[in-house]
Amino acid sequence: xxxxxxxxxxxxxxxxxxxxxxxxxxxxxxxxxxxxxxxxxxxxxxxxxxxxxxxxxxxxxxxxxxxxxxx
Numbered sequence: 001x002x003x004x005x006x007x008x009x010x011x012x013x014x015x016x017x018x019x020x021x022x023x024x025x026x027x028x029x030x031x032x033x034x035x036x037x038x039x040x041x042x043x044x045x046x047x048x049x050x051x052x053x054x055x056x057x058x059x060x061x062x063x064x065x066x067x068x069x070x071x
Contacts, residue, residue: 011044016056016064028055 016025018041025041027034030052035043045054049070057063 009046011046013042013044014054016041018058024059026057026059028057029053031055 014027016037018025022038024036024038026036027043029045029047034045037043041056047070051067051069053065053067055063055065
């Protein structure tokens with residue numbers, strides 16, 4: 001993650017899309033609920049260094065999971 005002028009790690013923006021405009025998406029980072037989005041599906045996260053998983057589930061139960069690493 002990039003560092004700001006103060007030297008603190010900045011958040012990364014994670015984005016998703018849905019086939020329907022009014023779909024509600026539920027975001028989880030490492031199996032912990034973060035928030036729900038509707039309309040614009042973007043969240044800012046700043047996880048600690050290491051391996052992580054983001055899972056996004058819509059209101060009908062369909063989900064997508066992506067793994068990533070922060071160094």
